[in-house]
Amino acid sequence: MTNIEIILTIISLIVLIVAGFYAVFKKDLIHAVVATSVISLVLSLMFYLLQAPDVALTEAAIGIALSTIIFIITIRNTKRFEDK
Amino acid sequence: MSSLVILILIIAGFALLSYFGHSINKTAGNIAVFAAAVLIPLYWFTRVDFSETVSFTISGFQMELGYNMYGKLFSLIVMILSPLALIYALGYMKDSKRTGTFYFSFLFSILGMTGILMSRDFISLFIFWEIMTWSSYLLVIFLGKDVEKTGIRYMVFSALGAYAMFMAIVIIHRNTGSMMLNDYFNAFGNFSTGTKFLTGILLMFGFALKSAVMPVHVWAPGAYSNTPMAYTSVFSGALSKMGVYGLGFVVINLFAHANLHFAGTILAWLGAVTAVLATFSAIFQDDAKKLLAYSSIAQLGYIVTGIGIGTELSIFAGLYLAVLHAAFKGVLFMAAGAVERQAGSTDMTEVTGLIRKMPLTFFASLVAIIALAGVPPLGGFVGKWMLYESLINNGNFLMVIMIFLSSTAAFLYSYKFLFGLFLGQEEPEFENVKEASPLMTIPMLLLSVFLMITGSFPGIVFKYIAEGMTDLGFHDVNWQMSVLTNAWGDSVNLQHVTLSIGVVFVVFLIFLTWKGYKKTYYVSTKDISSSGEVIKPEDNMTYSTDFYKPFERVLHPILKRKIEKYYDEFGEGIGALFDFMRRIYTGNGQTYAFYVIVFLVILLVFSKNIFGY
């Protein structure tokens, strides 16, 4: 790995953790879902960095778009906010 | 094919036949049942080859069927009592519903008993034992009374007993590599002490449970009295003898021969205690069926005592009592059933004065009661005589006292039974009661004839017992047709006794008839003089009400501590524990997930201990 890649990796890891916290602890479910989508995005970047373009593409298509959208559809059919 | 297998198949076939016969129509079913009652004993007496053995291997376990003389003795009980009870049932069950199920279970329990007595290995013993158990369970709950309590209690205790045996069996298999009874008996001496005790005690527990020994007798009163009486005669007469059968070979073949006499002694003590306590409980029952049920337990207590002592004479006495008990308890339960059917109840505070309505039933009961009470000239006396002698020989004087106490107390309930149901004033409501149908009276009378014969010729039973005892290792057992002797030189010729008592009886009867016939007049229970106190119609003034009130007052403190109560409390406690346990399944999916993680973490933390790396 080149240095740039390493730095990118580390940044991605940090973003992953932050987004993970956001996804788990945010009361607004739409925000949480967007955070999972961010996780997927960063993950797909990381996959690319880790020389796994196939996986990156899959994660991008499924994780970023489709998963997120089915979550959002469900949230719209139920409740947007977590109870206290 | 072997005659033994054919016997089993015949019984099973008749069971199915009567089931399907009854589902077609009643007559067809009854014909099948009657045929079974005739043909099964006929086949057994004429065709079965008692020297034959059948062995086969199933699922890797060797199994063997074959009679020995000891089993044959008990088979005799089954084969005489059950057909009579079946014929009786034809009359008794005439108007009931679901008779198909009844006869099916009845015949299957006969199958079970027959099988037990011809099993020479533990597997078939256990299989037939279980068949007997579940078929009798179906009969216990047949009337739908008290299903939850009595039925379940019966099944739980039976299962406990059976599974104790089961455990013993697998441990035996582990130690001998074989399932044959004989291999076990032969190898028993070489077992370690722990294994000896474990297997012996477990087997003993299983058998003792079936013979209703304290403190595991609690299933018996309910089960005996809730079952249709047609079956109870077999239940108490023959089925409980299976326990005696097993106790016989456990105590004798194992403990006596391996010098572990004290196990037998404990059993004998338990039997004696059972006899005393059950007798006292019987005295205070108002329901004739309950009374007989407790009386059965008490009688089984004597038998167990006899077996438990383990000397030649005591076993002889025990087995003789077992045969007699089958006969007289058979009659008594049949009589109670006849009364129940004809008069509608067996509650002795309601039903009275049936002697004129049901003279045959009364006569049979009278004979049976005399036999039960152990009074000369009938067979019970002979059994008691031998039992006392064996106890005295053995030096168990306390036990003699207990048995004596119980025998004496047995008079009380015998009297109560006879008086309550048959004597006393006639109630107008029983005006139209008729004698039971011949289908019911004939079996009773046949059995009472048998009882009368054994009074003067006990030898006809002794013969089989003596043969049977050779299989328990007692050779050349002495017996005489109708003379009782004892170790210290007395002897009683039973024929003389019978003759003399018979003469006295006849003379007395003639005297009574001559003296008192004309003065007899009938009164109802309410037709009494009262001074000051007015009798209301709802007052129960039958003779049997509070029959033994004074005794009851004295004995109440002892008897109120019913062992059932402890079992019930135990059961409730267990139930509460189970209720607590099932709260683990909280219904919250998250909690389940939490369990998963906890389990994972526990395993991870202890991985070093589990995998030992």
Add this chain to the structure above:
Amino acid sequence: MQAFLTYSIYGTALFLMLLGLYAVLMKKNLIKIVIGLSVADSGLHLLFVAVGYINGGTAPIFSPAVAGTGTVMTDPVPQALVLTAIVIGFGVTAVALALVVRLYRKHNTTNIDEIKNLKW
């Protein structure tokens, strides 16, 4: 550096996974629980790919530029496995969300504590 990367990447992946599990165990909202499952899956996928990585390796594709040059390639097997895992995870998520919708329509709530008609 190597050790640092090892710990940081594996650690982050496992952390993400356990964060998801935390949501599954602690969050009362059904959708949050499903989000937790999906986050846990993401962590797992990262773990798979990270395990397959080889220093200096290229993507396991013999494009004309690479073919025959004998370059080191990353391990393709975990990548193939994770492809399957992602698709399976998507399927499970879809089913879970459909169930959430059903549950919401029946109980009018998404709080898992209020949905326990079946117990004991």
Add this chain to the structure above:
Amino acid sequence: MKNVIIISLLGVTAYYLLSAFVSIPFGEDFINGVKDFYLNKSPEDLKVANVVTSIVVNFRGFDTLGEVTVLFLASTALGSILYRRRSSHTALNPQRTAPQASTLVQAGAKVIFPFTVLLGAYVFIHGHLTPGGGFQGGAIIATGFLLMLISYRKFFVEHNVLTWIEALAGTSFVVIGLAGLVYADNHNFLENFLPAGELNDLLSGGIIGIIYIAVGFKVGAEITGILDTLLTIKEAGLDPEEN
């Protein structure tokens, strides 16, 4: 309190798992296993440039069959979870709850949609050459449909067509696999029975390309079906059938 317990439980788990994972450091070529065989055989025997594809479709093609099944299963399960007893009425006039999107979005969607589909098709057709393949392509196509579904309230996917595509694509996967039993050299399920072609050629890889196309169609149809099911569910509120 519960928080603490769970965090500590998870912490213990993390400790053990991490200790297991770090035993062999990141990025080291440690495994002496099947991967070398795959890296050798894929370009040589199968003439497939993308080794992941050759693994997914050929070496471990059976997994992929299972994977396709999982998606099919998910869409069926979704149908079975969200079905309505009297679906015949609502099927005629299904209501999508989404509000009408703005004109800009609609216009954009209309433009983007064909390109998305094309991109998806490209991805799965070139699955054996470049990164990507059936799943990715199918997912991309589904995204295109998703765009249309949320932009236009009246855009309906023809269920008949979806059913046919689904069925035929799945069937062709299995049938190609079964054909291997008959035509291929070793008579194995999913074995290649077509000429392998040249490396980095579009028509290389034998049945791999065909299977990936089938997978692409199947995945696209399944995911579109899933989205459509989820989008046409009734508006929020208690369901009378449930209670």
Add this chain to the structure above:
Amino acid sequence: MTDPVYFIAIPLLTAFLLPLFGKIYKPLIGIIPGLVFAFTAYISFDLYFNLEPGKPVIVQMAGWAPPWGINLVFGEFSGLIVSLITFLAFLVWVYSYNFKKVGFDNSKKYFTLLMLMVAGSIGVVLTGDIFNMFVFLEITAISSYGLTAFYKGRDSAEAAFKFLLIGSLSSTFILLAILLLYKQTGTLNMAEIAIKSQAIDPKIKSIIAILFFVGFGIEAEMFPLNGWVPDAYSQAPGPVAASFASILAKSGIYALIRVFYTVLDVEGIFNLLLTAGLLTIIFAEFTAMRQTRLRRMLAYSSIGQMGLIMVAFSFNTKAGVFAGLFLMFNHAVIKTLLFLASGFLTYSTKQKKIRDLDGFGKIMPFTSLMFGLGAFAIVGLPPFSGFWGKLNMLTATADSNLYLVIALILVVAVVEIIYYFKVIGRLYFRERHEDVNIQKPTWNAVLAMSILALVIIGVGLYPDFITDYLAKATNELFDKAGYIKHVLPSLSLN
């Protein structure tokens, strides 16, 4: 010779095509799955009975020999289980073929899911590749979620959600374990892992073993991982609950024993399995006793049986495995019968309570008889097949010198007797409630139940019908070297 891949390929093919059949002619939706089940049952029996002793049929996928390709192993052990699964699946189809309650459109989904569940279970049993096993396990699991939530108007969604939650944890753990295994051995083929696993660092190996244990334990209904079981069993449609007991749980326990007997070489796991099995028995049976709903009671009883099976397998002796297989057979057949019978018994009662069944023996004689027979058999009363299973189980326990375990099993058996006989007492010896309406069993349900009853009685009277096969399967399971030799002729266990 039949290729074992048909067991999986044909149900999948049919599942994909089923919607099209439905478009041609609606009733085909009901008929085609039956044909498929009949066919798979036929070929599995054909293949199983013609198996050369000691020579499993091994097929490789895509022409790549193991360990590079995925292989299927149809040996005496896996073949036995596959035959059992296909046979019971066929009977479940016979029972549920005219599924009137929901109409054909929805029964299409039902049959598709059922078929995929069966195919998945068969895949789990046949496959020789650990990741492939995971994939099939997921197929089984997802179809089970769908089937559990199939009926509306019950708490089925709740049950399915719990199932899904726990099932997802299970798949997470299994995936982690597979990843660790791959990292350690570089292969996914079970035979090759079996060779290489001896060299794995024992610490890591123990973690792998624990992850597998928990993951498969969830499917095998192990305590305390079985919270989903009673809910799923009680809310799923009757035949589905039957197939959960006979198919899903079987594939779970199969995976568990395959992994620990063949693949991983860890001794300590067997004590763990024993403990877990005993806990499972105790908690399940004791909980079952206090149940008021029939299906829930059966579900807990089913868990208890699975615990017994685990205990049997935990002895790691031939007698134990033999007994375990016997118990598996019994549990599959008898529990299926019980669930099928309970389906009609509780058909029209809203609450599905046991006390609603008073006096049903009179009005539903056949179904009640079948239930009674099943109850007699499952508690191990002779002369039904349950007895032989229990006998073998207990002799195996005694051979392992675990006398306390015998006592425990027997005490629990008493508890089992109590709750089953309570139901029988209610069915036959109680007056029925007023205005009960009942659903007469359809002819196909009667047929399915009769076949099961015949099997139970037949095996009960003459267990040697199956003991030979069980013994062969036992030997095959213990012949680890043989398994490796057949799968990987070039390598061998050192």
